[in-house]
Each structure stands twice: as C-alpha cells, then as structure tokens.
Amino acid sequence: MIRAVFAAVLALALPVHAEIPIKEVTSPGGITAWLVEDHNIPFTALEIQFRGGTSLEAPEKRGVINLMTATLEEGAGEMDSRGFAEARDALAASFSFDAGSDSVGVSAKFLTENRDQAIDLLRQALVSPRFDQDAVDRVREQVLSNLRSNEKDPGTLASERFDRLAFGDHPYASSGDGTIETVSALTRDDVVAAHDAALARDRVFVAAAGDITAEELGLLLDRLLGDLPATGAPQPGDAPWLLPAGVTVVDFPSPQSTVFFGQLGIPRDDPDFFPAFVLNEVIGGGRFTARLMSEVREKRGLTYGIGTYIVNMDHADMLLGQFSASNDKVAEAIKVVQEEWGRVVSEGVTPEELEATKTYLTGSYPLRFDGNGPIASILVGMQMDGMPIDYVTTRNAKIEAVTMEDIKRVAARIFKREALHFVVVGQPEGM
C-alpha cells in the first residue's frame, strides 16, 4: 500500500519550486541588502558577511582576523566588555561574530520593540570596537586554548593536514585560527589593522528577514555600516592544487581513525555544476539511501556516518568527504570508497537513483526556508555566490533538467579515483 501511495505522490512531486518574495533594498547611502519581510513575529534576523575573512592576512600575522573578530563583542564606544554584554542582554538581542576562510560573518537577532537601540549597539561593535589590551589578552588565551585542543582533535588534524598538502603557500594551506607562535606574537595594533582590513564597505553583503520594512532596513543599513571604511585589504588570488592521489597516515592514539578525503571539484558557475551537485548527492549525500551511506554503513556496518560535499570556496573548488571507522576496519572502508569512486564512472547511476535524488533535492529545498534566521542566512549566501535575486524560483528547474547523459558526462569529468587523496588520523591497521 505504501509503495502505491509513494508512487502516486511521486508523480505529483515534479512541479515543485520555491517562491519567496525577496526584495532588493538600497539604502540612501548606497548599501544594498536583500529582504524577506514577514511581520508574523516581532523580531528581525540580520546577516552580514564581509568577503575576505582570514585569507586577507599575512603569514606572520596568521590568526589576527580571527582574534579581531572574537574581540568585537568585548567592549565598544564607552562600554567595556561587561558593559557591552549587559547592554546587549538588557535588550535581549543576540549578536554573533565569526571569522571564516572567505568572510567575516555577523549574525544578529533583535526585537522590533527596541530595534534602534540594538542596532546602535551593534554599530558600536562593528565601527568603534575598543580592543582594550586586557580584552585582547583574555581572548587570545581562549584562542590559544582552542589551538592546543585542536592539536589533539583528530578531525582538525585531518582537515589541517589535508589543506597543508593541497594548497602550497596560499592562505588556505593553514588554519585561519593561526598557530600558537603567530597568535602569541600578535599586538593590539595588529588587531586594529585587521579590523580596517576586513570590515569595509567594498566587500559587504547583507540580508534581513522578519518584522522590518524596506524603508526601515534602508535607514538601518546606513546607520549600521555607513561609517565603516570604504575599502579594505586586497583579496588573495586563486589557490594552487598540489595534492596527488594517495593515503597520508597521521599517527594518533585512538580506537578509531578519522578520515578526510577529497580531490579537485567544480566551479559554482560551471555549466556542469548542477549535474555534479546532483551526482554528489546520489553518491555521498548525508541521506541513508546515498550510495556511500548504503555501502559503508547500512550494508557493512563500517562507520556511523559518511558524506561527501561539493565545496566552493572563493579561491578553490573541491569534492571532499569524511568518516570515522575503527582502526581495524578503516582500510576496508577506504577500499569501498575508492571502488564506489570508480563504479560511478564505469557504471554510472540508475535512472531510479537519479529520479529519487532529484525529488529529494527539489522537495527539500523549500524546507530550508523555515524561519527568519535561516532565510537571512541563505539570502546572504546567495549574494556572495553571485546568484540573481530570482535564484530561488529557478533553482529547482536546474535540478530537474539534469539528465542521465549529463550524469554520465560529469561522472567521467569529476570523479577521479586516480586523484583521490585520503588523510587518515588514528592507528589504522594494514595501512
């Protein structure tokens, strides 16, 4: 019975598309943002991204943008660290600041009833942070503590070794958190300079969702961001790819090995991007029915979870995956992954797999827009990826258009068993 129902609904599932009313708002001062207005709940979610992030810094200052970002909420204007936190909490606003490889991000949520005060407070953190020496030193100790933890975290060890092998002398080759040596040597002047380099109007992307009108948002943008410097530091160039096929083992005392693997990927604006995206979902999606989950977990019980991802950074495009497996099973798991990598090229995928994956991708897309916070975050990501404002209405058609022919072509083009590199952190047996 269920199969009959399933088949019937499947036939209806095809015309799915997502349509949300996204407006582009330009402030009187010329800053643009995307907005989804929704007055159901009296608060607004605001997302801001400054392109560049930790890749803007010099090698000897590695970690400075991360330290700067983590210190933004530690005092601003007339307020010290405690004063700022008390003011924020008294408004029940929430601000979070994050330094990534390609951008510095700011996520804010604030109530309609005290929106102006919340924005004034956030403005001070962004425009006039104090970077008091004691705050810089205290946050530095937290960063150093994280760095020491990372030295014993198998997942971090795996991804950092992978990056170091892949990216040569590009900033991507090392952690944006810096090293114990570089972070220890950073001065307050370095932090101030990093602020000017990273938080500038020439690289800002903004989106908002919730209880705010276009006019209100326009005025808010100028107040919040208008006093930031017009330009910041130059962006880095594209990263090289130096990683040959193979296996790198990093000895680590653990009953389980953590595996990070990958190869070159495909640019976001490549005509084959959507076929590649769909194909990756067939092979390495996080769903229980994806091939690797099925082969490595469901059939063989070798892991708790495995997934692969098409990763598009500003200066590198990759196809990456990860999993963990007990030391006595990890060699077998790697062999299964390699075989699946080859099988997708030699055998392709079945029409059923393609159809089921397309209905999953198209059907789940609207489910992502489930609240003001997620909507603002998706909207800012679309802008950074250079998507047009009507992208949400055309995206599912691009998935639908992927054919078996496309999959075959892209499988041969993208999935390179002979290029796949595995970094294994643990004490794997037989490797």
Place this chain on the structure above:
Amino acid sequence: MPARCGASLVLALALTVPAAAEEPVSTFALDNGLNVVVIEDHRAPVVVQMIWYRVGAADEPAGDSGIAHFLEHLMFKGTEKVGPNQFSGIVEAQGGDDNAFTSWDYTAYFQRIAADRLDLVMEMEADRMRNLRLTEEDVATERQVILEERAQRTDSEPGSLLMEQMRAAQFLNHPYGVPVIGWRHEIEALNRDDALSYYERFYAPNNATLVIAGDVTPDEVRALAEKHYGAIKPSDGIVGRKRPQEPPQLAERRLSLADERVSEPYVYRSYLAPERDPGNQRDAAALTVLAELLGGNGQTSVLARALQFDTQTAVYTAAFYDGTSIDDATFGLVVMPAPGVALDKAEAELDRVLADFLEKGPDPAALERIRTQVRAGEIYARDSVETLARRYGEGLSIGLTLTDIEGWDEALAAVTEDDVMAAARKVLDRKAAVTGWLTQPEPGVEDSADMDASVATEEAQQ
C-alpha cells in the same frame, strides 16, 4: 491535483497569518490512548511529525544497556509494507528528512516534509509502530554501526568518557547512571529477541505522544490520526515508570581521568538536583536561573567575572542545568584553568566563588536581564516550529501537563532572588556531588584511559 501540489509548496512567507500572541496549540486523544498535540504555524507549507514513546534508556532491563537506542536504529529496517532500509528512502524521495533520538526518558522519531505529504508519513509511522520486520543480518550489521557510533562519539572523546564515568558515580541507584548508548560489553551482547520483546511491549499508542507541527489544522490532523493510528491496539504491558530512586547521598565522590588525548585539563563538578515535576516547577525554574547567573554568559556571569576577569584563573567557565526529566537531574559547573593554574587551585577558586555567591546573592540587575531574555525567548522560539514541537513532545513524555509546559516561561520569569538562593543552598552540597578532573597522564606513567570504557550521550541520534 498537480497544480494544488505545486502551489502548496510555494513559500508565501509574507502572506497573511495574523500574529498570534501565543503559539496555537491544541490537543486530543484517540480511543486507543494515543495523545495528539497539534501546533499550527502557517508561515510555510511544511509539517513536522514526531512520535514520542514514553520509554527510554532508564527503562531498560539491567544488563541490556543500549537496547532502547539499538531499537531506535532498528526501527528503520522496514515492515511488511516498507522494504528493507527503505523507510528513509521513501521520505527522502518526497523531499523530506527523517531521523530519531533516544534519551533516558523517551525515544522519538520525526520527519520534516511538505505539508501535503503528512498522510504518507503518518501511514508509515503508524505502520512501524506494530509491524517491524527484523532479520538477524539487520541486527548484526546495525550492532556494528552502533559500536562505531560509540567509538566516534564516546570512546574517541576523553571529555565524553569523563562525563560517562561521572554520571555512573553521580547516580548510586538510579539507571540514569547508565549511558544511553550502552556500555560497550553490553551493546556487543544485544540481540534480535531483546529488541523485539522491548518493541512489542513498549511501542503502542497508549505509550506514545504524537506531535504534528506546521501548516496543518487540528481537524485535518484528527482525521488523519484516526485513519492511520486509530485501529492500532493498545499494549497491556504499559505500567507506571517507577525506577529505583536515589538514596540520601552522604559522601562526596571524586574521580580523575587521565588520557594522552587531553590537551586542556579541566574540573567538572556535578551535583544531584531536583527536576521539573507536574504541578511543581518552582525549584527547577530557580535552578535554571541559577545556572544562567553562575555560568550562562562569558562576560557577565558570576564565574566568568570572578575567574576570567577579576583573576586570570580560567580561560573558560560555564554552568549547566536541564530539569526536563522524570527523576533527579544534575547541576553542572566547569572550570578550564588558565595555563599554569593547577586543577586543585582551579577547584579551590570555584568553591571560593560559590561560597561568596551563597553569602552575597545575585546582582538584582543580572536577574532582571535574565527575565527580559526569558520574555524575548518566547518571541524568538516561535520562529522554529520544530523547537516548539520538541518542547511539547519532551514535556509530555516525562509526565508534565500542558499547563506545566505552557507555564514554564512564566515560572522562569517569576523566580525571585530568594528562590535562587534557596535553590542554591539546597543543591550546592558537596555530599551529593561528583567532582571530575580531566587530565593529561603524568610523565612516565602508562596511559590510564581504557579504550574499551564507555560514554554517555544525552541524546543518541540514529
């Protein structure tokens, strides 16, 4: 029909649902005992179905630790109608996601999917309430998956191992001291019969709460629930959940776990604490506020001010309390010392700050800020219908009433300084506490961490 289907998937976020002051929640029960909660949110054409069974790891037979979580995994293996391992595939092919989680007090399954597919996922969920099919091979493979899960989430994390050992020491008699995922040696021995007998006894409409949240109306849900769940017979194996209770705790417990994978040592203190009870959440509300005051904020909390600002004793401090449980809860404090500060010094400083707090009490302004955040939290919470669904499902599963669940924010806002201090004096008693140190091995001493030792996860996801 296709047009209706397409239209219903359009996200019309700016469309007209009048802002309700509170989330519109309604409830009803079927004749077979199934409780149903409907939470309406018409902002997007999405629905969440959650079924919460009132059985969890603390209801397991002694010696079979992990069976609740093991069964949770096996529930995806199929029925007569749904082929082997096809459950998730059918949901995914409809654009939905599904998963499950197990705690000491409940086991829950959920799907998130377009609202017009509720009929399908309800049929499937009702089907596997009684018609699970398991082969020996399913069971053997899934046991390996769970052992990998344990290796990944527990055995590879010294901090998780410490927590597991501390819980075992905290609960002298109550099964809350046994990890949800199970002790490794007991997981290894779990079999198909264990799983099926547990399933047949506990998976029944009179032992479950169905929560449907999203773009639905109570009438639609009632009709669908009657159609799919209405004919399922109740189990006669459901009895009151009387677990062994804690005796008076008279002796402080201390333990230390040394592991070469530790980079940042810390001290963790766990006190036995009261939980939320039906009709009486006052102590739990006060403890929730106490945790926020002591360690809820990296800039303003009592521990952060004393140990990270006024002195450079610590790089990180925090306090934890969650009273949403059937039996006793725990109240936790952690101090990660600054470089060069030994754990005994860090622990002494923690106790000094607590003694000082017990003498002087909280800053009234801090209490007022927490009240403001509680009120705002009600507004922010309405942005996630899934969070609301969890709140109701979890509360009802541990025996709270709708009045308790809906009155929780009010209970928090009503907490006074006196309430906080009374709760603090009652709970911050070292005789009912476990103090754990996570350390690096002494140089020249063999690594003492037992790789086969096990760990507790509060929620073990499928």
